[in-house]
Amino acid sequence: MEEFVAVRNGWLVVALFLALCSTVSAAWFYGAQKAPRRWPLLGFLPSLIYNYSCFYEWITHVVILSGGTVTHMKGPYSTNWVGTADPANVEHILKTRSHNFVRGDYYRQVFRDVFGEQSIFLQDGDIWRRLRTTVSTLFASASFRDDAMETTFRLVHQRVLPLFQRAALEGMVLDLEDVFHRYTFDSVSNFLLGFDPGSLALDLPPSPFSVAFDRSIRSSTHRFLLPAFFWKTLRFLNLGMERQLRKDRRVVYDYVGEICDMKRREMQAQQNNKSCRPLAILPLLLQAEIQKNGGVFSEEELRAACVSIIMAGRDTTATALAWFFWMLQQHPRVEENILLELKGIINRRSRSSKDENDTYAEPFSVDELKEMHYLQAALSESMRLYPPIPVEILEAADDEILPDGTKVRKGSTVLCLFYSMGRMESIWGKDCREFKPQRWLENGKFKSKSEFVYPIFSEGPRRCLGREVANVQMKWVICSIVVRYCVKAVGVRRVVPKLGMMLGVNFDLKVRLYTR
Numbered sequence: 001m002e003e004f005v006a007v008r009n010g011w012l013v014v015a016l017f018l019a020l021c022s023t024v025s026a027a028w029f030y031g032a033q034k035a036p037r038r039w040p041l042l043g044f045l046p047s048l049i050y051n052y053s054c055f056y057e058w059i060t061h062v063v064i065l066s067g068g069t070v071t072h073m074k075g076p077y078s079t080n081w082v083g084t085a086d087p088a089n090v091e092h093i094l095k096t097r098s099h100n101f102v103r104g105d106y107y108r109q110v111f112r113d114v115f116g117e118q119s120i121f122l123q124d125g126d127i128w129r130r131l132r133t134t135v136s137t138l139f140a141s142a143s144f145r146d147d148a149m150e151t152t153f154r155l156v157h158q159r160v161l162p163l164f165q166r167a168a169l170e171g172m173v174l175d176l177e178d179v180f181h182r183y184t185f186d187s188v189s190n191f192l193l194g195f196d197p198g199s200l201a202l203d204l205p206p207s208p209f210s211v212a213f214d215r216s217i218r219s220s221t222h223r224f225l226l227p228a229f230f231w232k233t234l235r236f237l238n239l240g241m242e243r244q245l246r247k248d249r250r251v252v253y254d255y256v257g258e259i260c261d262m263k264r265r266e267m268q269a270q271q272n273n274k275s276c277r278p279l280a281i282l283p284l285l286l287q288a289e290i291q292k293n294g295g296v297f298s299e300e301e302l303r304a305a306c307v308s309i310i311m312a313g314r315d316t317t318a319t320a321l322a323w324f325f326w327m328l329q330q331h332p333r334v335e336e337n338i339l340l341e342l343k344g345i346i347n348r349r350s351r352s353s354k355d356e357n358d359t360y361a362e363p364f365s366v367d368e369l370k371e372m373h374y375l376q377a378a379l380s381e382s383m384r385l386y387p388p389i390p391v392e393i394l395e396a397a398d399d400e401i402l403p404d405g406t407k408v409r410k411g412s413t414v415l416c417l418f419y420s421m422g423r424m425e426s427i428w429g430k431d432c433r434e435f436k437p438q439r440w441l442e443n444g445k446f447k448s449k450s451e452f453v454y455p456i457f458s459e460g461p462r463r464c465l466g467r468e469v470a471n472v473q474m475k476w477v478i479c480s481i482v483v484r485y486c487v488k489a490v491g492v493r494r495v496v497p498k499l500g501m502m503l504g505v506n507f508d509l510k511v512r513l514y515t516r
Helices: 002-032 045-050 052-065 087-096 104-115 125-139 142-170 176-193 208-225 228-237 240-270 281-293 299-330 332-350 356-361 366-370 373-385 467-482
Strands: 069-074 080-084 173-175 391-396 413-417 485-489 510-515
Touching: 045 052, 052 069, 052 080, 052 413, 080 087, 087 413, 104 208, 104 240, 104 299, 104 391, 142 173, 142 176, 142 467, 142 510, 173 176, 176 208, 176 299, 176 467, 208 240, 228 240, 240 299, 299 332, 299 373, 299 467, 299 485, 332 373, 332 467, 366 467, 373 467, 467 485
Parallel strands: 080 413
Antiparallel strands: 069 080, 173 510, 391 413, 485 510
């Protein structure tokens, strides 16, 4: 009996010792790792899922702890991820060595179901350069810029302001982000596609395309965060989000297919009329291809061009406007300063007008937009903290060494973290998280920052072609609203950016309008 007790106690001591060793080893293994922790096979996926609802703040925390560049992120099944918020690294990736940082095959696999294989967003090399050259030539034309300004003016004063006037008179609650998405959808469809969807009518009609388009982009983004075998299995079995994505893709493709067919017929009818100049970029794109190559885009190329145009012109501007008005809710003094600037412009205008009331009803001109230095500063500060595109995702085509010494392996996923850059003390100082438009002013005049400190429109060869048009659009919308209406949020709550290709607001931004 005593021998049994001794043996039992001996095994108990061994068990306790092994348990202690396991606990200490686990604590050392996970405690010694830099965030994010890496798990066998799954990499940092569990940490990503756990921090999904606050992803951008979490990755910012990680990159700050890592000194500006995080290199120890292992995706599912040992795929390498490198994230950086270092301006020198960002310049190296986006400009200096841009040819070595490409979209890559996996990026195309993830997003091609919604954008199309031939989308300019997904292409590299010769195909991308051909598309880019054609589009950039058209964006540079004075006639295109005039068309864009005329469309912006018309939609703001014939749709946005009448809707706001009705909301103010009837006490309606508007979803501000939805309104801006409708405005930019109508805008981009008019001056880029030559088609008016009328989504910003006073009754705010349903838009099946917009619902399907937004949902398909979310599903594609989730693909990027999941192991490839998982979402590919769902797609093969037509289950879950892949089943819904297939339905949404059909809605999107049917919609843009109708537009493409309509424009193709128009171009064929106008082919012999050399003096007829199309008034939208899609017909201009077709005309340029006909004159240069003797043919038109294939159906797939044309569809991809439409989807890319809608994505580029709709989501970025609407997202930036929604965040800007949210920031005004938190900083009423900034709104007061903007209003003072706008009234100053109107007062200078009224000196040459007999009726002062007419000067308030008269739309702002393009020249007057250039005088709005404080408004431009506030808009730039808002986009610094809430960039429409929070991260640029690329793939290393070959081994690379970044300026800070970081080694990047061939095939690694490389993230340029624009959201995190706006929150780096090393770039913006101790007050980097504060909303301060004055950091953009010098002697009362707006002064821009280095493009690689503030790369909200991306930079290098992939820099956004429509940045000037988008900036004018946003200023025109903001000044036209602020000078006439006080916008107040309803049901204020904690705001966290929504994970996606665009930095959406994580809840419906409900507002009431009050006439000034």
